[in-house]
Amino acid sequence: MNKHLNSLCLTGMLFVLPVCPATIARAQLPQSADTNVNQTNLLKDELYFGLTKPGGETVSESEWQEFVKAVITPRFREGLTVLDGSGQFLNSSGMLIRENSKIVILIYDSSPDKNRAINEIIETYKRTFQQESVLRATSEVKVSF
Structure with a gap:
């Protein structure tokens, strides 16, 4: 029951x-x-710059600061953020590489000029510091100030 x-x-x-x-x-x-009426749709790029040069030397802090001042800032005067990172990746030979890095975050209006500027930054870094690659991650974001 x-x-x-x-x-x-x-x-x-x-x-x-x-x-x-x-x-x-x-x-x-x-x-x-x-409901935030002040939101704007922009692009966000994260650029990952490895700091290890061929032969084991590293990009010094003063070399990095000079690169930011001479190459990145003139192309993104409206602002940027730089973070310190530590990561790993497989190089083109299949070897696992661990290294410190700098991460640059750029938020901007989409335009061919800005896309070209980012490609110039990447190519200049690769050429200057003998780098195999620079990782670029792009996404759309909603921002408000």
Whole structure:
């Protein structure tokens, strides 16, 4: 009898719960995510610059600062962010390389000029510091100031 009473109570709850939607928790995005009228769609590029030169030497902090000053800043005067990183990758020979890096974050209006500027930064770094590659990750972002 007790077993049947439990089953009856459980069955009754299944019919009652859909009638009481206020008791069900729902995940929601913060209201500001949809209602911020100051948001703008821009592009975001993350550039990953390895600091190890062929032969084992590294790009010094003063060399890096000079590169930022002479090559990156003139092309992105409106702003940029530089972070220190530590990572690894497989080089073209299949060898695992671990090295420190600099990560440059650029947020900008999409244009052929900005795309060309980023390609120039990458090619100049590769040529100047004998690098195999510079990783570029591009995404669309919504920003507000």
